[in-house]
Amino acid sequence: MKMLEGKTAIVTGGAQGIGMAITRKLVGEGARVMFADMDASAAEVALAEFGNQASAHVADLLDESTPQALVDATVQRFGSPDIIVNNAGFHWDAALHKMTDKQWQAMLDIHMTVPFRLLRAAAPHMFAAAKSDAQAGREVMRKVVNVSSLAASFGNVGASNYSAAKAGLIGMSKALAKEWGPHKINVNVAAFGIIQTRFGQPQSEQNRIKIGGEEIQMGVPDKILEAIGINAEDAKSTTADDLYRPREIQSIPLGRAGHIDEAADLVYFLCSPLSDYVTGQVMAASGGLMGGMI
Structure with missing residues (x-):
């Protein structure tokens, strides 16, 4: 039997990038x-890929009625x-x-209020499910995984808002681990380093999103890419097929950015019975990176 057989999961931002990799991993394990x-x-x-084992809720999470x-x-x-x-999330x-x-x-709003x-x-x-389990004399652990970033600990130039929000999410998670532990709910944080996604692409007119009526420029400024050893002009020629292929980055001890599937693997661990005695923790997938641009 697959490890998450019979489990029901909610994944926000679950149709693209890291979120899509998480959805794929959880579905693959039976959820x-x-x-x-x-x-x-x-x-x-x-x-189209997941069939009846998944369902989509298409909405703007910043609308207060959506959660x-x-x-x-x-x-x-x-x-x-x-x-x-x-x-x-986005930056x-x-x-x-x-x-x-x-x-x-x-x-x-997106990194703290929406999860709240x-x-x-x-x-x-x-809570009702936990009470039913207790009455039946069984212990079943449920899982909350909040996605943060190494920026919460080390900051990023030009991203004080993002860094502050991701740090706040960690604080909320640690408090919630204490509140929800008696209900047999593990609450942990997956903190990512540089994972290769569209948000790590160079800034361009094609790399923009519209959130809450605002059009927002995604991507990383050329000078920051160059500072970590990435040729910005080469990066701008990335094709759709190469979007998630990790780039070489010498400042990372493992020598490259992470793949979205590697980020999803950490989330899966925190969703699985393998982490039943792990709660209130921040676990990183960073290739050994301990600071710098995230």
């Missing part, structure tokens, strides 16, 4: 996954959630002295 994503076309592609609606849709489709992965960089209130607040709202909405269902 039924409700993934949230605001890109309807990406969600359609994901559903509750996501939990309700999950319960209706698959039952009470056993696993929640707060993966959705909106600027030097602090040039940063707008919108840029600051957007990072707090989702977990609050899921709590009654997870």
